[in-house]
Amino acid sequence: MRRATLTDVAREAEVSIASASRAINGLDNVAEGVRNRVLEAAAKLKYIPHGGARSLALARTNTIGLLLPDIYGEFFSEIIRGVDVAARAKGLHLLVSGSHGDVKEAVAAILAMSGRVDGLLVMSPFVDSQDLGAVLPVSLPLVTIASRIGQSGYGAITVDNYAGGKMAVEHLVAQGCTRLAHISGPESNFEAQERKRGFEAAVAAHGAKVSYSTVCEGDFTEEAGFQCTRDILAAVDAGAPCPDGIFVGNDMMAIGALFALKEAGLSVPDDIALVGFDDVPIARFAQPSLSTLRIGVYELGRRGLELLADALADPDGEPAESIVISPELVIRESSKRIA
Amino acid sequence: MRRATLTDVAREAEVSIASASRAINGLDNVAEGVRNRVLEAAAKLKYIPHGGARSLALARTNTIGLLLPDIYGEFFSEIIRGVDVAARAKGLHLLVSGSHGDVKEAVAAILAMSGRVDGLLVMSPFVDSQDLGAVLPVSLPLVTIASRIGQSGYGAITVDNYAGGKMAVEHLVAQGCTRLAHISGPESNFEAQERKRGFEAAVAAHGAKVSYSTVCEGDFTEEAGFQCTRDILAAVDAGAPCPDGIFVGNDMMAIGALFALKEAGLSVPDDIALVGFDDVPIARFAQPSLSTLRIGVYELGRRGLELLADALADPDGEPAESIVISPELVIRESSKRIA
DNA sequence: GGAAGGACTGTAAGCGCTTGCATATTGATT
DNA sequence: AATCAATATGCAAGCGCTTACAGTCCTTCC
Numbered sequence A, B: 001m002r003r004a005t006l007t008d009v010a011r012e013a014e015v016s017i018a019s020a021s022r023a024i025n026g027l028d029n030v031a032e033g034v035r036n037r038v039l040e041a042a043a044k045l046k047y048i049p050h051g052g053a054r055s056l057a058l059a060r061t062n063t064i065g066l067l068l069p070d071i072y073g074e075f076f077s078e079i080i081r082g083v084d085v086a087a088r089a090k091g092l093h094l095l096v097s098g099s100h101g102d103v104k105e106a107v108a109a110i111l112a113m114s115g116r117v118d119g120l121l122v123m124s125p126f127v128d129s130q131d132l133g134a135v136l137p138v139s140l141p142l143v144t145i146a147s148r149i150g151q152s153g154y155g156a157i158t159v160d161n162y163a164g165g166k167m168a169v170e171h172l173v174a175q176g177c178t179r180l181a182h183i184s185g186p187e188s189n190f191e192a193q194e195r196k197r198g199f200e201a202a203v204a205a206h207g208a209k210v211s212y213s214t215v216c217e218g219d220f221t222e223e224a225g226f227q228c229t230r231d232i233l234a235a236v237d238a239g240a241p242c243p244d245g246i247f248v249g250n251d252m253m254a255i256g257a258l259f260a261l262k263e264a265g266l267s268v269p270d271d272i273a274l275v276g277f278d279d280v281p282i283a284r285f286a287q288p289s290l291s292t293l294r295i296g297v298y299e300l301g302r303r304g305l306e307l308l309a310d311a312l313a314d315p316d317g318e319p320a321e322s323i324v325i326s327p328e329l330v331i332r333e334s335s336k337r338i339a
Numbered sequence C: 001g002g003a004a005g006g007a008c009t010g011t012a013a014g015c016g017c018t019t020g021c022a023t024a025t026t027g028a029t030t
Numbered sequence D: 001a002a003t004c005a006a007t008a009t010g011c012a013a014g015c016g017c018t019t020a021c022a023g024t025c026c027t028t029c030c
Helices: A006-013 A015-023 A034-047 A053-058 A073-090 A104-112 A130-135 A163-172 A190-206 A222-237 A250-262 A280-286 A297-313 B006-013 B015-024 B032-043 B051-058 B071-091 B103-113 B128-137 B161-174 B190-205 B222-238 B251-263 B298-315
Strands: A061-066 A093-098 A119-122 A142-145 A157-160 A179-184 A213-218 A245-248 A273-275 A292-294 A324-326 A328-329 B063-068 B093-098 B120-124 B142-145 B156-159 B177-184 B211-218 B245-248 B273-274 B293-296 B323-325 B328-330
Touching: A006 A015, A006 A034, A015 A034, A061 A073, A061 A297, A061 B063, A073 A093, A073 A250, A073 A297, A073 B071, A093 A104, A093 B093, A093 B103, A104 A119, A119 A297, A130 A292, A142 A297, A142 B015, A157 A297, A157 B120, A163 A179, A163 A245, A163 A273, A163 A328, A179 A190, A179 A222, A190 A213, A213 A222, A222 A245, A222 A250, A222 A324, A245 A250, A250 A273, A250 A280, A297 A324, A328 B298, B006 B015, B006 B032, B015 B032, B051 B128, B051 B245, B063 B071, B063 B103, B063 B298, B071 B093, B071 B251, B071 B298, B093 B128, B103 B120, B103 B128, B120 B298, B142 B298, B156 B298, B161 B190, B161 B245, B161 B273, B161 B293, B161 B328, B177 B190, B177 B222, B190 B211, B211 B222, B222 B245, B222 B251, B245 B251, B298 B323
Parallel strands: A061 A093, A061 A119, A119 A142, A142 A157, A157 A324, A179 A213, A179 A245, A245 A273, B063 B093, B063 B120, B120 B142, B142 B156, B156 B323, B177 B211, B177 B245, B245 B273
Antiparallel strands: A292 A328, B293 B328
């Protein structure tokens, strides 16, 4: 059976389609009798308003597009949580899409969203995300999260990854580590590069007292952390000096590292101390629990959406300033070498 | 600046809007010259097709609506992963929404999605989900996951929770447990009730050899598992017999239980064996790693979407049969008492 | 008794796009 | 030179809805 349209309802109730619309939407300039007839007809026909048509007529979708590298997993799930909670509070719906590590796909996703959303919340941490800027609908409110897209006049939330990298090093050194290693995120990932840069700068600042080897580039997955750590240990077996502290580019890789170290019979933190990044929920469940740099992933999503919602509510208000989040060191078991 | 419409492009290229449309969509009945002019005009004006309008005209959105109790967290994130992967493969977009434990909200979400999606993938494990059936757009293809909604002619994926509950008991008994406890999910949750029913039936089947106490009803969160376990231990302190095996309604609560038991200085599995449900990714990271009943959460999402995509592709094909998934026991450290 | 105002209701335009149909335009065919 | 089939283009209707505007019909008030 074809779905009932407003026209059907109007015909059934023997009123004009305009009155039907008004009755359905609860406007007050409708006579009681008409309203009831319309409502009855709607119920009888199982009429459900066509959101798409409504949006077209109103030029308003009450939906915002959320574009993330992926839409699942510890980290992104936490972002989604923040966005979801805030969106609900504002009465907005979510059209989500994953760019799967590729600017091309991100562009495709944005094009597909165009005309279906009132605003865009985008996280595109790829180094070449500038390309996105070129495609972006100029007229669409846009808030970026941890991205480096040129023109985002509507606000941006960024994380001070560089500072985070430095903090990790300072902490490890304070715990007595002198030979550090770093398992970084992908070279194509802007955030990963900043963390690495912070790491290297901090190590360099310590001069000869602290040495390091940036051993491995992973892709932010647990498997990559596992594999990189194995590689490090293999190098050690082959004669390289063994690190006594590893700064891992994110928590999931750190968990992989934990597994590899356990497998090798090494103790964390005594043989090797470990610091991750993000503080995803799983970090405190790890064994030993994971020291990390907290960036408040949930908040990232929540504040991002709020920025966007504000922009939507007041389209020609001041373009929101950019928010910079400073990571906070969370010390847990994986790096606690000094009581 | 107003966003450019097809009309603008057509005017700029000095062709009719129809030709512009054809050129943009790559139809072949357009002269080269016209096509180029249109494409140039589009580029110049930064024209981006309006997806909403397009959908209205085509009566096709290439989007499917995903309705879950929540759209984040270990369990749902894993479902989303399955759905996302399958959706990408089919070229479909995702409009996701959380019902936040409430049929009312689920209804609202579905209404909001109406006319924006080609089909619905719904998980509504509430006991009173029948209510949903009444509202559901009859004409919209609908696949349910682990739900009990009356009329879903388009396929459903369900989990044999009852069998799972029984399996948990059999396993615990086989490990030598004789005094069981169960931490169940919410009373309002159909799946939780089935698991509990399976648990009780299996225990009863063992007669006097095995006793049990269904101690606590949680809400599937880690905190609830923690609290319920504390309650159990408090009861033990007050003189109740101490269970030597607990079947926990899902993995997140089992992890909470693990924490509570550790806090109380009890050893898992030696003092108390633990079995969870779902096998979410975190289960194997727990310490000790968590025995559980695997239902293949990822697959749940993936197959759900595929069922739906099939229905979409062939609207009057056979209504897909209902798929029943049998949980599979995964034995890890938390319940291994017998070598 | 007629004008003014209020309360409803309907007509129709329009949101941005696709597409069936009619209308050129062109080249090939007899 | 006339005919026909392609081929290219435009017109206009229509997707389902909202809403400005223009009535219509009563009251109410001089």
